[in-house]
Amino acid sequence: MSSEIAVSIKDLSYTHAPPGGRPLASATPALRDLNCTIAKGSILLLVGGNGAGKSTLLYLLAGKRMLQQGDVRVFGKDVFKDYPDNLVYLGTEWAMNAGVKRDIVVSDFLNSVGGHRHQERRNHLLDILDVDLDWHMHAISDGERRRVQLVMGLMGKWDLLLLDEVTVDLDVLVRHELLLFLKEETVKRGATIVYATHIFDGLNDFPTHISHMRDGSFVLNPSPWPLDLSYFSPNGTQTPTLHSIALKWLSDDRRLRIKEEKEGKRKQSRGARDALGTPIPRDGKTFFHNYDYSH
Numbered sequence: 001m002s003s004e005i006a007v008s009i010k011d012l013s014y015t016h017a018p019p020g021g022r023p024l025a026s027a028t029p030a031l032r033d034l035n036c037t038i039a040k041g042s043i044l045l046l047v048g049g050n051g052a053g054k055s056t057l058l059y060l061l062a063g064k065r066m067l068q069q070g071d072v073r074v075f076g077k078d079v080f081k082d083y084p085d086n087l088v089y090l091g092t093e094w095a096m097n098a099g100v101k102r103d104i105v106v107s108d109f110l111n112s113v114g115g116h117r118h119q120e121r122r123n124h125l126l127d128i129l130d131v132d133l134d135w136h137m138h139a140i141s142d143g144e145r146r147r148v149q150l151v152m153g154l155m156g157k158w159d160l161l162l163l164d165e166v167t168v169d170l171d172v173l174v175r176h177e178l179l180l181f182l183k184e185e186t187v188k189r190g191a192t193i194v195y196a197t198h199i200f201d202g203l204n205d206f207p208t209h210i211s212h213m214r215d216g217s218f219v220l221n222p223s224p225w226p227l228d229l230s231y232f233s234p235n236g237t238q239t240p241t242l243h244s245i246a247l248k249w250l251s252d253d254r255r256l257r258i259k260e261e262k263e264g265k266r267k268q269s270r271g272a273r274d275a276l277g278t279p280i281p282r283d284g285k286t287f288f289h290n291y292d293y294s295h
């Protein structure tokens with residue numbers, strides 16, 4: 001892996017705003033004071049519960065929103081003003097777009113987005129993702145449509161790939177082949193990937209770095225994976241799996257949130273309520289298993 005920088009993030013904070021408006025004074029920031037660099041050739045996995053800020057971060061890295069505070073550079077550029085042609089963002093909303101459910105044959109669809117310029121890579125991806133050029137976009141399953149999206153997004157030679165949960169509806173074989181392809185892109189071409197997912201099966205050998213996000217902050221800044229054993233316990237002999245780490249981190253996050261709600265340090269979220277709609281207090285003990293890193 002090269003030590004050149006693909007992404008640098010400095011003092012980045014962000015609060016969502018209503019369409020066309022400014023953030024409400026009462027709104028909670030989605031990102032708070034993030035700082036990190038991501039080296040070329042690395043694969044960073046963002047781990048965090050629902051609402052932790054992963055998608056917002058990927059959105060900002062993709063230049064889809066104007067920054068409010070802080071600085072983000074992708075290959076040295078401000079992506080909002082100067083979108084690099086070697087940056088690809090793939091998110092889940094694409095498949096919901098009515099335009100991609102038209103009665104159009106996959107080969108025509110891919111040609112309409114430049115497939116003829118990338119014949120060799122396109123054909124390789126058609127194999128890996130098991131996509132048939134004769135499929136009709138309106139008559140395929142969600143997972144199959146996702147596979148077409150991936151061929152479309154990956155067939156050009158990207159140098160930074162931002163992936164937001166787009167492997168969730170792939171079958172296990174296609175997902176496995178895709179991860180191998182992506183890993184190879186980083187090793188052979190020095191491409192860089194930032195990946196947010198909740199599915200950790202088969203992922204242990206994929207990332208080069210992981211981070212833990214909670215409430216829009218990095219609890220663990222992007223760090224080399226596997227993590228140093230001393231992170232887990234002084235006597236540890238084996239790095240826990242990503243799945244067990246995610247379980248432990250997210251259960252800690254939930255416990256902390258409930259503690260802070262009880263102490264009045266944050267607004268109570270939608271939790272269990274009684275018949276009159278009064279929140280049922282949760283003590284963070286009775287509801288949860290005590291996860292350690294061995295699960």
Ligand SMILES: Nc1ncnc2c1ncn2[C@@H]1O[C@H](COP(=O)(O)OP(=O)(O)OP(=O)(O)O)[C@@H](O)[C@H]1O
Binds near residue numbers: 029053054055056
């Ligand atoms: N369009 C929006 N308007 C207002 N608030 C938003 C909007 N999108 C996200 N948020 C808020 O920003 C915070 C971060 O959300 P984000 O979608 O980045 O989390 P996430 O880690 O990607 O979650 P998930 O795992 O569920 O996809 C959450 O509190 C969420 O409610």
